[in-house]
Amino acid sequence: MIAFEEQLAAFTETIERDLGRGALTFPTVFSLSLRVMKLSEDPSVSIEEIARLVRTDPVLSAKVLRAANSVLLNPSQKEISSVSKALNRIGSTTFRCLIFAAAAEQVARDQRTKRMRVLASELWAHSVDVDSWCYATAKVLKICSPDTALMTGLMSKVGQFYLLAMASKFPALDDHLLKFAHFVSLWEGPVRQSMLQAFELPTVIVEAINAGHDRPMVATQPASLAEVLTFAEHAAQTANPLTRLLGVEQTRVPTAQLSEANGAKSFEAIVRAATATRDEILTLLAGHK
Numbered sequence: 286m287i288a289f290e291e292q293l294a295a296f297t298e299t300i301e302r303d304l305g306r307g308a309l310t311f312p313t314v315f316s317l318s319l320r321v322m323k324l325s326e327d328p329s330v331s332i333e334e335i336a337r338l339v340r341t342d343p344v345l346s347a348k349v350l351r352a353a354n355s356v357l358l359n360p361s362q363k364e365i366s367s368v369s370k371a372l373n374r375i376g377s378t379t380f381r382c383l384i385f386a387a388a389a390e391q392v393a394r395d396q397r398t399k400r401m402r403v404l405a406s407e408l409w410a411h412s413v414d415v416d417s418w419c420y421a422t423a424k425v426l427k428i429c430s431p432d433t434a435l436m437t438g439l440m441s442k443v444g445q446f447y448l449l450a451m452a453s454k455f456p457a458l459d460d461h462l463l464k465f466a467h468f469v470s471l472w473e474g475p476v477r478q479s480m481l482q483a484f485e486l487p488t489v490i491v492e493a494i495n496a497g498h499d500r501p502m503v504a505t506q507p508a509s510l511a512e513v514l515t516f517a518e519h520a521a522q523t524a525n526p527l528t529r530l531l532g533v534e535q536t537r538v539p540t541a542q543l544s545e546a547n548g549a550k551s552f553e554a555i556v557r558a559a560t561a562t563r564d565e566i567l568t569l570l571a572g573h574k
Contacts (some may be wrong), residue, residue: 288457293468296455300448300472309479312450314395317342318388319483322381336369344394345387349375352383357565378432385439385484386413386570392450398459405449407526410571412442417566418517421559422507426550429510433490435566437514440486441494444477445469445527466530478490506550520556 302359303309311319321338324330338347346368352358354373358379365371372380377554419438424431431566448469452458458465489510496511507516550558 288365289293289460289464292455292457293464296451296468297472299451300476304475304479307479309476309483310451311446311483312395312447312453314391314450315387315447315480318384321345321384321538325380325384327379330504331367332372334368336372339368339372342387342391344391345405347381348387348570352379352569354410355565355569358571364435365422378436382416382432382435382569385443386416389439389442389446390571392446395450395453397453397456400459400462401452401456402450404462404526407523408442408445408449411521411523411525412439412446413567413570414521414523415441415514415517416570418520418559419513420566421561421563422513422516422520422555423510424535424562425555425559426513428507428513433487434510434513434517437487437490437510438517439495440481440484440490441514442525443480443484444473444475447476447480448472455463465501466527469527470531506555516552516555518553 299310308504317338321335321342324335324338339349349368349371353365353374354362356362358375359365365374375383390409393402393409396402396405414437416435420431420435422433423429428434452465458468477494483573493510493514496509509514
């Protein structure tokens, strides 16, 4: 208990200090992500320069190649084995999504203790589940760009992933996961805001994440990006392990709670229409559905 309290206090001091000076200390996994993302947005940088940096991250390289060879992005199924050619194939928006997806997955791999590794892996599984439903729901309902919805889903858990990444420096936190979950719930909001600012995401995505965070499910068909995010949280087949530890469950909404009044589709009707696309995106992000 003493080690836990000491390390939690040290972690709290680190977060308070970094937020106070307006700049988080980025773990290596997010530093590389931010560097690659900034490089990809610079029109003076060539595809080959970006590819060289991508190759330094085996997880990101694998995701880029898998995406470029997916049926969704490569219907001709002509195999692509070069990272630079793969980047040309998938486009900048999908690439930005894959950058963060790879970083989030690496957070789980970098954990030093078994219980934290399981926690991070479960958060990763929940995150890509939600992300995939965001894309598929936006595509089915034609509310907004599916790519924008995908990025919104991916970045909605950025505060939780950052805190888990930093927690690898404090192994004693593994001893009391419930207290750690309370710690995350306390600091996730401020950390998320700082991370969203660092990644310089479009205002529409930031506003949707802020509006959709912990938002209750509405009894009408989603009509905005924030509502797509909320719908995806409820459609997800996996639970967020951090909220589950706190006794909060996101469950699928009974059909009766999302009626078909005025031509709107029910919850289950939207899920049925979106499932095939959701599975394709989940395979693209995680390698399985």
